[in-house]
Amino acid sequence: MPAPDLFLVYVTDIDRSTDFYSRLFDIEATFRSPRYVAFDVGGTVTFALWSGRPDHAHSATPRTSEIGVMLPGPASRIDDVFRDWSTTAGLVVVESPHDDVFGRTFVVADPDGNLVRVAPVD
Incomplete structure (x- = not known):
């Protein structure tokens, strides 16, 4: 059975967020594109940032x-x-x-x- 292996976070500024998470977690991006950046966080698990949906990262959007x-x-x-x-x-x-x-x-x-x-x- 498949298991979750991608954790995607919506952001408004991909460069700012890449820098933020790189410093916070002391990791480097393993894949970069203009609106999507991925970090290998162990095994087959990926932590990624996505700025392609700015409406999802609006400050008024509840964080649940x-x-x-x-x-x-x-x-x-x-x-x-x-x-x-x-x-x-x-x-x-x-x-x-x-x-x-x-x-x-x-x-x-x-x-x-x-x-x-x-x-x-x-």
Whole structure:
């Protein structure tokens, strides 16, 4: 049975977002086109940015999903990543580090309002 292997994020400015995510995740794009940029994030999984649908990245569009980054290790690792990311240009803190039902977590947003949650491995 097929499994999800492409996670696509709508953005308004492909160059700005490519730079943002390259710095945030410390990764380089593996494919670039004028409106689509892909990052290999392990195995057969691709994280991609798409500016071909600017109506989907409008700031008034509700963000009902999140990009998830699950980290192994102690809760202090979540706080360490938050401190590291806090200097990233264009990053908006939505939820500061706190304890939730699944452990330590925080949420930030990219320049288009797309949410990124950092949490412990399930």
